[in-house]
Amino acid sequence: MKKNSIWLEYKDNSPINTLNKNLTTDILIIGAGITGMSLAYQLRNENLDICVVDANLVGKGVTSKTTGKLTYLQGIVYSKIAKNKNLNASKLYLESQKEAIEEIKKIVKNENIECDLEITSSYLYAGTLKKIKELQKEKQVLNKLGIYPKEITGKDFYSIYVEDTLVFHPLKYVYALKKICCKKQIKIYEKTKIINIKKFKNKYHCFTPNNIITAKKVVVASHYPFFLFPTFLPIKTNNEQSYIMAYKTNINEQKSFISVDKQTKSYRFNDIYKIVLSNSHNIANHLNRQNNYQELMTDFKKDNPDYIWSNDDLITIDNLPYISKVKNNLYLATGYNTWGMTNATIASKILKDLILNKSNKYEELFSINRTINLENIKNSLKDIYDNSKSFIGNKLFKNKPWYQNIKFARKNNLPLATVYDEVGSHTIINRCPHMKCSLIYNQFEKVWECPCHASKFDINGKCLKGPSKKDISYKK
Numbered sequence: 001m002k003k004n005s006i007w008l009e010y011k012d013n014s015p016i017n018t019l020n021k022n023l024t025t026d027i028l029i030i031g032a033g034i035t036g037m038s039l040a041y042q043l044r045n046e047n048l049d050i051c052v053v054d055a056n057l058v059g060k061g062v063t064s065k066t067t068g069k070l071t072y073l074q075g076i077v078y079s080k081i082a083k084n085k086n087l088n089a090s091k092l093y094l095e096s097q098k099e100a101i102e103e104i105k106k107i108v109k110n111e112n113i114e115c116d117l118e119i120t121s122s123y124l125y126a127g128t129l130k131k132i133k134e135l136q137k138e139k140q141v142l143n144k145l146g147i148y149p150k151e152i153t154g155k156d157f158y159s160i161y162v163e164d165t166l167v168f169h170p171l172k173y174v175y176a177l178k179k180i181c182c183k184k185q186i187k188i189y190e191k192t193k194i195i196n197i198k199k200f201k202n203k204y205h206c207f208t209p210n211n212i213i214t215a216k217k218v219v220v221a222s223h224y225p226f227f228l229f230p231t232f233l234p235i236k237t238n239n240e241q242s243y244i245m246a247y248k249t250n251i252n253e254q255k256s257f258i259s260v261d262k263q264t265k266s267y268r269f270n271d272i273y274k275i276v277l278s279n280s281h282n283i284a285n286h287l288n289r290q291n292n293y294q295e296l297m298t299d300f301k302k303d304n305p306d307y308i309w310s311n312d313d314l315i316t317i318d319n320l321p322y323i324s325k326v327k328n329n330l331y332l333a334t335g336y337n338t339w340g341m342t343n344a345t346i347a348s349k350i351l352k353d354l355i356l357n358k359s360n361k362y363e364e365l366f367s368i369n370r371t372i373n374l375e376n377i378k379n380s381l382k383d384i385y386d387n388s389k390s391f392i393g394n395k396l397f398k399n400k401p402w403y404q405n406i407k408f409a410r411k412n413n414l415p416l417a418t419v420y421d422e423v424g425s426h427t428i429i430n431r432c433p434h435m436k437c438s439l440i441y442n443q444f445e446k447v448w449e450c451p452c453h454a455s456k457f458d459i460n461g462k463c464l465k466g467p468s469k470k471d472i473s474y475k476k
Contacts, residue, residue: 025051031221033063038348055193059174065311071165072097100345115172125159243296245305289442324368428461433470
């Protein structure tokens with residue numbers, strides 16, 4: 001059993017290029033996942049000097065951990081948007097997702113990209129009376145939007161499906177975009193972390209630990225921006241963690257499935273593998289991550305899958321992503337609500353228009369400054385309560401009942417945690433540099449996690465994933 005995503009078996013053999021000098025550019029894109037690379041691709045012929053940086057490697061963040069679905073059938077999202085906003089907002093969101101799917105199809109065809117792109121049917125299903133009614137309502141909303149899914153009705157079961165959606169290999173696609181962008185002289189720097197952004201006159205100075213990138217315009221295309229203002233993302237979003245595994249099967253259906261029941265279950269097929277997802281939760285809850293993995297394997301009756309991993313998604317309070325100008329010449333794309341492949345693609349087209357000072361029909365819908373209603377405020381208050389409860393609880397009760405071989409101490413006014421394993425001892429500062437949350441230890445993956453905003457650190461404290469900009473290593 002490999003504790004990593006199945007997509008990571010496909011390697012990018014191009015050399016790693018890390019920034020080692022100061023740089024001036026027209027456009028700086030922070031984040032080299034599918035959002036950042038798609039945007040670089042969209043801008044490749046605009047006669048602009050473009051630079052893409054990533055703290056890790058191209059595509060190795062959230063993009064590498066997705067299930068790789070390209071569908072506009074996304075749970076009961078359209079009825080939720082219609083309720084929170086109006087039917088026109090649902091229509092616009094539907095158009096954005098269908099446009100994204102068509103854009104990927106066009107790019108794959110025009111660039112002759114081999115990324116296992118396949119047409120597949122997408123199914124939504126429900127197995128409880130309450131959820132069956134919600135799914136039937138979703139179908140009614142889809143009908144109003146001009147989509148007429150087929151339906152399957154059984155005893156205590158209801159399903160709808162469409163036949164014009166896709167699946168693909170996300171890393172093969174992103175690596176192909178990288179290759180195209182490099183040929184267009186777009187500069188791509190991996191292992192290059194931006195730790196601060198400051199504006200001087202009409203340009204942004206973006207600081208790495210050793211160098212400065214000066215840019216006219218900056219796009220933050222990372223999973224969770226490290227800055228708090230003026231986006232106020234902590235009160236507009238929550239972080240959700242899901243558990244995924246892939247195992248060999250004799251069945252390879254051209255179908256993908258997702259439940260709308262209380263506990264989401266999702267699966268699709270890829271060659272000889274079945275990829276399944278379950279146990280999604282707010283990261284502030286269900287802190288025994290090892291138990292969550294075990295529940296995934298129990299749900300699908302697989303004690304030893306070929307691959308198993310987790311993924312983090314940023315969930316917004318109104319089911320719509322944030323793809324927006326934050327302030328003059330600073331742009332943001334995040335909050336994809338588990339549908340990162342399509343939303344990243346439409347984000348690249350929206351951001352291209354914003355950067356080129358063109359209008360875009362989705363600009364107002366996805367704005368970071370859009371209005372929210374009472375229902376959104378209720379969602380926000382619940383998320384704030386969950387995070388506050390987790391923040392306080394983890395400060396007071398660091399040593400969890402399920403921990404093994406972990407000791408906590410305080411030294412030089414620092415909260416320390418030490419993990420003991422077959423190699424020796426590993427001591428870290430048990431406090432996330434982002435917003436000072438106490439960390440929890442994921443014994444299955446051997447990483448420290450922030451249950452507030454999903455930063456991750458390895459067993460020795462090296463930062464693996466933001467929004468934290470710093471390590472938590474402890475030097476004796």
